[in-house]
Amino acid sequence: MAAILGTLFAACSLLSGAPAHSPIEYVNPMVGSDxxxxxxxxxxxxxxxxxxxxxxxxxxxxxxxxYHYSDKKILGFSHTHLSGTGVGCLGDIMLMPTVGDGPTESRFEHKNEIAKPGYYKVFLDDPKVTVELTATARAGLHKYTFPKSDQAHVFIDLIHGISNDPRRMTIKVEGKNRISGSRTSSGWGGERTVYFVAEFSKPFDSVTIEKDGNKESDLTEASGRIRAWANFSTGNQESVLVKVGISSTSVEGAAKNLHTEIPAWDFAGVRKSAEKQWNDALGAITVQSKDPSVTRTFYSNAYLCYIAPSLFNDVDGSYYGMDHKVHQNAKFNNYTTFSLWDTYRALHPLLTITQPKRVPDLTRSLISEYGENGLKTTPIWPLCGNETWCMIGYHTAPVIVDAYFKGLLGPDAETAYQALKATAMGDHNGLTSYRELGYVASQGGAQAASKTVEYSVDDWCIATMAKALGHTEDAKMFFKRSSNYRNLFDRTSMFIRGRKANGDWRAPFDTLGQVGDEYTEACAWQYAFAAQHDIPGIIDLYGGDAKFSARMDEMFANDAKIHTGIPDITGMIGQYAQGNEQCHHQAYLYDFSGQPWKTQMRVRQVMSAFYDDKADGQIGNNDCGQMSAWYVFSAVGFYPVNPANGVYVLGSPAVDHAQFNLANGKKFVVDAVGNSAKNIYIQSATLNGVKMNRDWITHKELLAGGTLRLVMGPNPNIKWGSKPADRPAATMPKGFDYAPLPEPATNKPVVLSLPIRVVCGEDDPVGNFVPDPNMLEGSTNRAQVRVDTSAPNSAPARVYASERYGDDFTYRFPVPKDRTYTVRLHFAEIFDGNAGMRVEKISINGKVVLPNFDIFAIAGMNKAVVREFKDIKPNADGTITIRIQAADGSPDQNAKISGIEIF
Structure with missing residues (x-):
């Protein structure tokens, strides 16, 4: 009967044009947790x-x-989390209700678990406690319903964290209802401190503090490695509430946040407020579909678009800056958690439509971080007052430029522009060779081909802002730089590929390999069409519309296996990878080559194959909302291929009706007439009643309100949108001409001279350590961390802040055969924050020299580990081979190494 009523309500909704329920009723927060x-x-x-x-x-x-949906036990409930990232961190200030002297963790079942926007509930099987949670912007509210017991506890674990190393913890018991303290940790996000104040609705009988593994019942204040138990006697089904405020600045800031946002013990009221905030956010776009699962999938993905970036300032405007100082600016809200490599593509353009009042503060935050970080670079992946240096590009540029042209830029335009220009003119991450040679020189790693393409995207953005501000010479320079990707286009293989400083192609070339080496979490196929700012330019390189479309067809049809163990490359249709972001615009590219019906087919294929409303309804990392933003845009019928030019390219909507409820009071409606799982092709279109053959609309048209009516059918209409006049316009200035560098010849591998000193994860030398120009296996990573190099024979600290990683990869060094050698290997754990997480097996010339090698177990986080092996004889072919493998059973299947010396 419930199913019948739900169907009737849905039918009434479609007939009346009004949603049957509030948006949050369609959200499943479990989506992506499996x-x-x-x-x-x-x-x-x-x-x-x-x-x-x-x-x-x-x-x-x-x-x-x-959290992972497959798990059967809950460790506790912590107050900070990353949404959809490929790196773990946070997990600060964990609380857990317990009873008796049993374990602090508990079994649970999903049938006893409820997750809704702003609310979570679960029954813990072991202590027989019902847990309910809700939250405000800066505070969490717990409700624990205990059985009758004189040994009820609220366990507070300050050691607990997600993939980070706890460094310093403090705790203070204040009276019978309040506990405060702090947790300082170090991990992927660098060193950071979270301050907290926890207040209890029921006075605790006592507090037991465990300091450095020793429990002491008479302590009221302590520092060290801290855990604590607030102890109670409870009646049957008695509820104890705990409200917890947090801050990046101080305990006083945490208290102010708590008392401002949760002044009373009103769980229902806090939950209601959270639900209203979610309904308001999700109500920016209302959709209808005859298929209830499509509606649920849409709103569940829209929900995931509004978690990050995350607020970082206290209620009084105080926040912890990237200069590691406390700042106070009550004029704007400061935000952190910008996964810019991912989110510049679709999430930030979406926010300019659905969250325009928030965009000025987001952009102010980015430019403030530039001023504070002392690095002369705009943020790459800022997290909690630190720069993680995660991923490539300077993708603050498209976010700032898109906001500027849409009238939503928070900081002064000239100030923002100068920050972007200074970043692009810097000397970090291969930019020196990019400026001098017209491409990032390939020197054996660090994703030079990908950097060249993505720097080109960012330079186009900067060029358009320079032109608008009257910086004519700058605009010419940056427009020229924005075509640098063409210098890596090999007309023989028809791929973007690595090129050395002397102009030669890097060889050997593997179109399915070099993942994490020449290409960022991708192979050559995924970067073949990645210059999203200049699709007409790419079409030119391929020799015109027909050849470009044929190459796109080949990408979708080529199902050869990529040579990598990187789990990010998922959601494959041939070599198209929806599970990672480089491909997100690529299904839309047929619109540029006169075959929009292929875009319509591929977009619907991706939506139906890789998205649903279940826990495993995300094909790859959600990446702070980018994976979901792709779906939100695509489901309503269009996508920002170029994320900074205010143009949305049409696809094929999954929903039947979408209404944008704009902040200016206007409505923009997309009606897909006759839409169904079979009727995926646009037959005709009108905009505000006027026939429309072009396959794109503008941001200005959307903000003006109106109706885009798409008539859908089961067969392609190959005439609609196929003429040159129907396609998105070229983005380069009129008359712009760029002559790429001459084609190079392929050269032989480089032999390094003795003594050999290789930095494994860099594309630039570090002291007397150089990149290996021949290495094609594995992937590279760097982090902005301070590494302890006190170990004997340590390399420069920056060597350890980089790494080459993979499940199984081998270095091969040609050396004279007439002598023996010393091999010195350098490691540091800069990612996994627990012993037993990454266990490796290292072999030299086929002999295992480091079995079950666990860097963290030896030294902890961010500390150099050096291992030396003497009297190594070369192989018969005159090489020394060093093989790095993940040991059998290692949870993290990415073995790693930072540096190699042979002398």
Missing amino acids: GHGHTFPGPTVPFGMVQLSPDTRTGTWDGSSG
Whole structure:
């Protein structure tokens, strides 16, 4: 009967044009918590500082958010989480209700678990406690319903964290209702401190503090490695509430946040407020579909678009800056958690439509971070007052430029432009060779081909802003630089590929390999069409519309296996990879070559194959909302291929009706007439009643309100949108001409001279350590961390802040055969924050020299580990080979190494 009533309500909704329920009723916060989605199910408010959620594990790649749907036990409920990232961190200030002297963790079942926007509930099987959670922007509210017991506890674990190393903890018991303290940790996000104040609705009988492994019942204040138990006697089904405020600045800031946002013990009221905030955010776009699962999938993905970036300032405007100082600016809200490599593509353009009042503060935050970080670079992946240096590009540029042209830029335009220009003119991450040679020189790693393409995208953005501000010479320079990607286009292989400083192609070339080496989490196929700012330019390189479309067809048809163990490359249709972001615009590119019906087919294929409303409804990492933003845009019928030119390219809507409820009071409607799982092709279109053959609309047209009517059918209309006049316009200035560098010849591998000193994860030398110009295997990573190099024979610290990683890869060094050698290997754990997470097996010339090698177990986080092996004889072919493998059973299947010396 319930199913029948639900169908009737849905039918009435479609007939009346009004939603049957509020938007939050269609959201499943579990979406992405299974598989590789890396989301969390607990309550938060849109863009909140607090993400209060259950933790079921503290390590592993699939535990990056702290929760995985496959797990059977809950460790506790912590207050900070990352949504959908490929790296774990946070998990601060964990609470857990317990009874008796049993374990602090508990079994649970999903049938006893409820997750809704702003609310979470679960029954813990072991202590027989019902847990309910809700949140405000800066505070979390717990409700624990205990059985009758004189040994009821609220366990507070300050050691607990997600893939980070606890450094310093403090705790202070204040009276009978309040506990305060701090947790300082170091991990992927660098060193950071979270301050907290926890207040209890019921006075505790006592507090037991464990300091450095020793329990002491008479302590009221302590520092060290801290855990604590607030002890109670409870009646049957008695509820104890705990409200927890957090801050990046001080305990006083945490208290102010708590008392401002949760002044009373009103769980229902806090939950209602959170739900209203979610309904308001999700109501920016209302959709209808005859298929209820499509509606649920849409709103569940829209929900995931509004978790990050996250608020970082206290209620009085105080925040912890990237200069590691406390700042106070009550004029704007400061935000952190910008996964810019991912989110510049679709999430930030979406926010300019659905969250325009928030965009000025987002852009102010980015430019403030530039002023504070002392690095002369705009943020790359800022997290909690630190620069993680995660991923490539300077993708603050498209975010700033898009906001500027849409009238939503928060900081002064000239100030913002100068920050972008200074970044692009810097000397970091291969920019020196990019400026001098017209491409990032390939020197054996660090994703030079990908950097060249993505720097070109960013330079186009800067060029358009320079032109608008009257910086004519700058505009010419940056437009020229924005075509640098063409210097890596090999007309023989028809791929973007690595090129050395002397102009030669890097060889050997493997179109399915070099993942993480020449290409960022991708192979040559995924970067073949990645210059999203200049699609007409790419079409030119391929020799025109027909050849370009044929190459696109080949990408979707080529199902050869990529040579990598990187789990990010998922959601494959041939070599198209929806599970990672480089491909997100690529299904839309047929619109540029006169075959929009192929875009319509591929977009619908991706939506139906890789998205649904279940826990495993994300094909790859959600990446702070980018994976979901792709779906939100695509489901309503268009996508920002170029994320900074205010043009949306049409696809094929999954929903039947979408209405944008714009901040200016106007409505923009997309009606897909006759839409169904079979009727996926646009037959005709009108905009505000006027026939429309072009396959794109503008941001200005959307903001003006109106109706885009798409008549859908089961067969392609190959005439609609196929003429040159129907396609998105060229983005280069009129008359712009760029002559790429001459084609190079392929050269032989480089032999390094003795003594050999190789930095494994860099594309630039570090002291007397150089990149290996011949290495094609594995992937590279760098982090902005301070590494302890006190170990004997340590390399420069920056060597250890980089790494080459993979499940199985081998270095091969040609050396004279007439002598023996010393081999010195350098390691540091800069990613996994637990012993036993990454266990390696290292072999030299086929002999295992380091079995079950666990860097963290030896030294902890961010500390150099050096191992030396003497009297190594070369192989018969005159090489020394060093093989790095993940040991059998290692949870993290990415073995790693930072540096190699042979002398």
